[in-house]
Amino acid sequence: MKTLSLWLTGLTLLACPVMAQTTAELRGHLDNTGTEKLVVSWWSQPLAAQQQQRAIHVEPNGDFRLALPIERPTLAQLNYGDEEITVFLEPGDALELKGDAPELSTTSKFESGDGAAHRAAAAANNYLQEFGRRFANNDAFQVLPDNISLSEKGFLAFLDYRRDHERSLLKKFGRHAGFTPAFQAYAEADINCTYAEDRLTFADLREQTVPGQPRLQLADNYYDFLREPGLLPGNEVAVTSPNYQDFLLDYVHYQARTTGHQPTDPAYFPTCYQLADNLLHADARPVILGRIVLETIRLGHVVHAHAMLESYAASGQAPPVLVAQLRTELVNHQAFAIGSPAPALPLRLADGRRLSLAAYKGKLVYLMFWDSRYPASQREIPYLKELTTALAGQPIVVLLVAMDESLNNWQQNIACASPALTGVQAYVPANQRAAVRQEYSLDRLPTAVVIAEDGTLLDLHPRTISSRALQDDLKAAVGRAAAYRAVSLAQL
Structure with missing residues (x-):
């Protein structure tokens, strides 16, 4: 089973007016509960090293109730043992979940917890579960392990086929119950961004994972999809999607390479930082700049990362929580870094x-x-x-x-x-x-x-x-x- 990467929406971290905190309520009943714990987890911010978690008390009869304090639309993950499902919550939501605990990923079903008031929220979460079953947990619809070996023509046919089916599923669920504007925008952007990310990284990933194969020479018009509206330079609706953040980060790398820089070049990551600073704006900008600094640190370019972090902190747009996380990462990676002596080997x-x-x-x-x-x-x-x-x-x-x-x-x-x-x-x-x-x-x-x-x-x-x-x-x-x-x- 493929684990979805889930983020607390990036909008809550950025320099924007703070909304009054409210809650989303999730209650329900699970059959066949045993000794495993029901846990809700989320990423508190895009650069966090690990997820935050909260255990949910489940009564002996299988009933449970959770009130999660949130300010904006939030993606979270529910786990019961090895079973996991994604939930999309908005402030004021009241949802009811039912399912068989040992088979939660295949049996979960959401209903409005307040009459008809939250049918749209229930529909959104039922769509996410069906999306996971059909696509996210189905290797036939994933790039890895098999589809990455396809030729350019075959790979594009695969991406188009997958996107068409994903859009069809979204339309079907939306037609029956309707979605909130926030979820509709998120779901559409997530499908489009996943397509763009997989297409943008195809040649690099194929070279890395298909042994002994030369790098593909792509058609001259292969990257024309980057001109599609809503992708660049920063879709403010889509910034809550982790797939969109991944796409923007890889787009910056793509731009660096098209200007003649390679990841092995000494100035590569400073170049990426400068490109992102110029290309992106608004909510997407501090998140992607922070991620560039983070990968610069983790890839060992500590000297460059120090200068980039100082620039990032001085920009006035970087959320203090992200700056603090990056400073911690920098300290933790000082010893084993590019330019430091290789540790002795016996x-x-x-x-x-x-x-x-x-x-x-x-x-x-x-x-x-x-x-x-x-x-x-x-x-x-x-x-x-x-x-x-x-x-x-x-x-x-x-x-x-x-x-x-x-x-x-x-x-x-x-x-x-x-x-x-x-x-x-x-x-x-x-x-x-x-x-x-x-x-x-x-x-x-x-x-x-x-x-x-x-x-x-x-x-x-x-x-x-x-x-x-x-x-x-x-x-x-x-x-x-x-x-x-x-x-x-x-x-x-």
């Missing part, structure tokens, strides 16, 4: 000899942590020889560091590999793995970083070995550490 070669990163001083190092037992890691290995062959004669080292639990298994796997593994093969001793995971922020494998010639971190999220574009990225990265440090931030 490496051993297959024959037990010690290996130090210092041995490669003066060379660029592509360092991939992996585990030979895991399919995700194994999928990268067939492309290793192609990469090292393409880099022959370059001052670049490809170093694979194994995190296997069993040294013997790793030794056997690399000894039996066909074709024989190229590059440098090393492993981390068992008693050092936990420290290495922490110092390199390894929450999944494989994970790669690029270390500059001077031993500092240069790229915390490079492409995978299976991406052919990695070859060009690494060649272009030679000598880039000095260029990165020389980037002028005066434009911010």
